[in-house]
Amino acid sequence: MKYICLGYIEPGKFENLAETERNALMDECCTYDDELRKNGHFAGGEALQGPQSAATLRWQEGKASVTDGPYAETKEQLGGILILEARDLNHAIQLMSKHPGVKVGPFEIRPAADLGEMVRGSELRRAAAKTK
């Protein structure tokens, strides 16, 4: 089962660490990610650039329009995602509670939704439309 772990962090918190601390944290995180990878638990992940680099796309007045930033008022911003392969929610919690990243910001762990049924339904509808 896949779990998406959303890592939140205060903007600048990581950048403002002393270099030695930042390096140490980086090394710990990479080591732990390697451990996850080695045991087949790491199904993907990316760190994100800051919210000021974001563009937000939204449907407005019949067309897609772009604004910059998510303009969230919250102190913590989404800083990265990690896709975890785990047996169940407790296993995911266990794996992530040892992730060094949790020391600098919270993780939100969400099970991936299984859209298999909906996707199959859609395939059937589209196939039926084609044969008409």
Place this chain on the structure above:
Amino acid sequence: MPESAIEQVRESLDALYRAESGRILATLIRLLSDFDLAEDAMQDAFAAALDRWPQDGVPANPRAWLVSTGRFKAIDTLRRRARFDASQEKIAEQLETEPPDGVVGEDGSVEDDRLRLIFTCCHPALAAEARVALTLREVCGLTTEEIARAFLTGAPTLAQRIVRAKTKIREARIPYQVPSPEELPERIGAVLQVVYLVFNEGYSASSGASLTRADLSAEAIRLGRLLVELLPEPEVMGLLALMLLQESRRAARTSPTGELVLLEQQNRSLWNRLQIAEGVQLVERALSSRRFGPYTLQAAMAAVHSEAVDSGATDWPQIVALYGALMQAAPSPIVELNRAVAVAMRDGPEAGLTLIDALLARGDLENYHLAHSARADLCRRLGRTAEARSAYERALTLTRLEPERRFLEKRLRELGVGSGVK
């Protein structure tokens, strides 16, 4: 590597997980002295098997392979952590130099590990709800999500319950051991309570996701079998017998439209004869020990019912005698109430009514809906319609279970028309 080989290994690993994860985890916890580390190690060992078995073939003793791979994985993990936390290196070294005694294990030690795990998960220091969740996850190998679905709870709530219970085990240093002979009777009681709770959760509910609920009863019976195998004490057999005999009536206790059918009206040809035979045999074994208790006595009553072709042919004197014994072993007003109903069957409704009225006069069961519905039923049989009606109405105000409400409403409607004559 052909896809089909991987698929095949994946399937056999799934089956192995279901059958053996409890054993493997139990041994790893003993070897590593750490619940979480052991769980990680087991997951990693299964992942390694999926990686290696398609090429290397399935080893001759898969369980031993998984245990020893898990142990090495745990040592690896500790080594990697030691880069940031020097204290881990010592633990890793210790683990590595310790003779891997009982890693593969003569069966004796491995079976003891499973008992250790059960007793730890059902430890009285843990909250009752946590014991149930932990046992289902660690011993039965169910996932957090499966348990949450069966108990109609949210997965995050259940996950927290499990995390807290494990923290408690670590911080309170709950020992990983089978209790001493002096403690054993009490601690077995706590384990049996968990198993019976799981069973009843699956048995008494008759609404909503009834399918997953029935699975809980099956899981409880599986646990009961395991316990009989590991610890063949009379009450352990008694509980398994009780569950089997109740489960044997599952198909007959609800009508096709989901209505509750009382024992008296059940179509007995729907009863599961195999489960009855197994249950009766266990009851006999437990009774012959002469060290039996409440579970065995209740199972014995269920067995008496199972042997009767219909309600009238039931050996009511024996049921009354068994209730008498149960009142000595575990006295409670509810047992008294049930005995009164049995007396009514043996000696007629008048005799039963006298006992129930005395019981209600004491006040213990004033708010217990079954006391009022039993009273109503006896009044109905005696033709005392007005009394029957008011007792059914009282019962109706006290029950929250939908099938029971429907049942009582039906009885009330039946009273309304006729003269109360059956």
